Amino acid sequence: MPDFSLSSLRNENINLAVVAAAATAAVAATLTATAFYSFSETKDPNLKNLKEIPEPKEKYPFIGHLISLGNRPGKQVTKWHNELGPIFKLRMGAQTWIMVSDPYLAHELFFTRGSLASSRPAHGYLRDIYSAGGCGLTFTVTSKKWHRSRSAAMALLAPKSVDPLGQDMIEEADKLTKSLLEDTAKHGSVSPSDGLYLVSYNVIMTVCFGLRTESSDDPDFRSMVHYIHQHEIYGGVSGDVGSFLPILSLAAYISGTKKKQIDFVKKNRDEVFSKLMEKGINGDKDCFVKSLHEDKAKYGLEHQDILVLLSDIIVAGTDTTALTTTWLLAIIANRPDIQRKIQAEIDDFVAKNGRLPMYSDRESFPYLAATQKEGLRLRPITEFGVPHEASEDIDLRGYHVPKNSILIGSMDAMHTNPLRYARPEEFIPERFLSYPESMATLASGSIKKRDQYNFGWGRRLCPGIYMASSYVAETEMFYNMTRIFHRCNMEPPLDVDGKPIIVDIDAFIDHGITSSPVPYKMRFVPRSEALF
Numbered sequence: 273m274p275d276f277s278l279s280s281l282r283n284e285n286i287n288l289a290v291v292a293a294a295a296t297a298a299v300a301a302t303l304t305a306t307a308f309y310s311f312s313e314t315k316d317p318n319l320k321n322l323k324e325i326p327e328p329k330e331k332y333p334f335i336g337h338l339i340s341l342g343n344r345p346g347k348q349v350t351k352w353h354n355e356l357g358p359i360f361k362l363r364m365g366a367q368t369w370i371m372v373s374d375p376y377l378a379h380e381l382f383f384t385r386g387s388l389a390s391s392r393p394a395h396g397y398l399r400d401i402y403s404a405g406g407c408g409l410t411f412t413v414t415s416k417k418w419h420r421s422r423s424a425a426m427a428l429l430a431p432k433s434v435d436p437l438g439q440d441m442i443e444e445a446d447k448l449t450k451s452l453l454e455d456t457a458k459h460g461s462v463s464p465s466d467g468l469y470l471v472s473y474n475v476i477m478t479v480c481f482g483l484r485t486e487s488s489d490d491p492d493f494r495s496m497v498h499y500i501h502q503h504e505i506y507g508g509v510s511g512d513v514g515s516f517l518p519i520l521s522l523a524a525y526i527s528g529t530k531k532k533q534i535d536f537v538k539k540n541r542d543e544v545f546s547k548l549m550e551k552g553i554n555g556d557k558d559c560f561v562k563s564l565h566e567d568k569a570k571y572g573l574e575h576q577d578i579l580v581l582l583s584d585i586i587v588a589g590t591d592t593t594a595l596t597t598t599w600l601l602a603i604i605a606n607r608p609d610i611q612r613k614i615q616a617e618i619d620d621f622v623a624k625n626g627r628l629p630m631y632s633d634r635e636s637f638p639y640l641a642a643t644q645k646e647g648l649r650l651r652p653i654t655e656f657g658v659p660h661e662a663s664e665d666i667d668l669r670g671y672h673v674p675k676n677s678i679l680i681g682s683m684d685a686m687h688t689n690p691l692r693y694a695r696p697e698e699f700i701p702e703r704f705l706s707y708p709e710s711m712a713t714l715a716s717g718s719i720k721k722r723d724q725y726n727f728g729w730g731r732r733l734c735p736g737i738y739m740a741s742s743y744v745a746e747t748e749m750f751y752n753m754t755r756i757f758h759r760c761n762m763e764p765p766l767d768v769d770g771k772p773i774i775v776d777i778d779a780f781i782d783h784g785i786t787s788s789p790v791p792y793k794m795r796f797v798p799r800s801e802a803l804f
């Protein structure tokens with residue numbers, strides 16, 4: 273997932289200080305700033321009487337709120353929602369961001385008014401280089417070609433295509449559990465994140481190309497991880513300072529950033545994915561690329577459209593599920609009470625059925641399912657989802673949402689609203705026991721019944737939700753969790769005096785659109801109760 277955060281500015285050669293300095297020097301003149309601020313105001317007389325959306329007062333000439341978001345933008349946005357209400361706007365240099373924290377208002381904007389609120393913003397790297405010519409799904413504007421890519425993804429990521437992968441996922445989960453136990457025995461404790469990343473990568477690579485790798489030392493795996501992370505950096509503010517501060521567009525050419533981005537995409541995406549496609553099409557396994565290749569004409573997609581779509585799916589489907597479980601284990605390491613409840617469900621099932629569960633047995637695991645949802649609620653892996661763009665002016669309950677403004681669901685504020693979730697800072701899986709349906713079912717139904725909002729909205733609702741929620745990722749997470757919990761107790765590592773080191777779940781690493789816990793270790797201790 274790309275990095276829309278300000279912290280990404282620190283990752284690149286064009287850093288925040290440079291942006292701020294250049295901006296201030298360039299526009300000490302308030303006139304220019306005013307010109308920018310009126311850039312997105314409407315001239316339509318019908319919209320004249322609409323209310324102005326409030327904005328935080330911490331704003332600077334020219335750069336607006338760009339630096340006021342600080343190091344934890346999600347938390348700062350929650351603070352502003354508490355002060356200003358469920359909708360406010362930010363001036364991000366030349367861009368206007370509309371932040372929404374109320375789920376009903378977000379539903380009205382992204383679903384009811386979805387025909388006007390589902391495009392994607394301009395971005396020098398994502399739109400002009402990565403998705404050049406409107407290829408792919410995640411970063412293209414809502415065009416006919418986007419519709420065709422989306423239909424292909426929805427058809428191929430649907431349950432019937434993904435169901436047969438159950439056995440592959442069980443094997444991945446068994447290998448992961450074995451390596452966590454062995455590494456703990458060998459080293460005293462282990463970081464679960466590498467293993468979880470490898471499982472997610474293998475599952476998504478099997479889905480797309482029918483390929484997997486044995487070890488996280490595999491050079492192909494390492495280069496894909498590099499590709500995903502660098503793509504996230506280029507996809508952020510640093511990859512396109514010109515969209516925020518047009519005056520700096522030239523800098524990207526002068527510094528050679530544009531050329532670097534073009535070369536990066538050619539070498540790390542086009543060449544690599546062309547080879548993967550060839551292997552997938554000629555391999556023996558049924559996979560996404562094979563079906564797409566056969567049905568190319570039906571979907572109206574060319575080679576490059578398919579290639580970018582596959583890249584979108586690998587990028588979006590690897591980090592997300594791995595990080596979700598990495599957060600969940602970090603939380604659960606400190607909560608033996610929750611581990612025992614999940615283990616009671618598993619032991620009960622195994623005693624009755626003489627086998628470990630399949631995903632189709634999910635109904636026997638309400639507490640496990642509720643724990644997964646509570647993990648996503650307490651630690652949403654994206655602070656702002658993937659931004660949408662208003663393709664026209666919108667009247668949203670009397671508020672004027674200007675054309676071309678960037679529309680964002682404030683994940684942290686939405687998931688920590690005490691009116692929606694009592695005692696929001698506590699980890700309480702029981703709150704989801706009355707929402708037994710899968711997240712995919714609830715996200716596609718009435719807003720009144722939606723359990724959480726991590727998969728975005730409306731026409732852009734994460735198509736991997738079928739994988740992420742009922743199929744691949746939720747299935748993947750289900751198999752990982754049932755196998756790990758059946759065979760292991762998870763305990764914090766011990767210090768030199770044998771005292772437990774508490775896993776810190778309040779510290780974040782902000783990768784941009786996604787965030788992870790700081791690297792942590794745990795002990796995976798074999799359970800004597802495990803029957804298999």
Ligand code: HEM
Nearest residue numbers: 409410588589592593657658726727728729732734736740
């Ligand atoms: C826990 C796991 C996941 C989370 C939290 C997540 C979250 C999201 C979010 C917030 C969006 C943006 C929605 C919007 O614009 O309103 C999105 C889009 C997307 N996701 Fe996921 N995702 C997850 C897993 C996956 C998986 C497993 C796949 C692929 C198999 C995937 C593929 C995509 C794609 C292709 C898009 C772009 C859709 C479009 O723009 O039309 N995601 N996801």
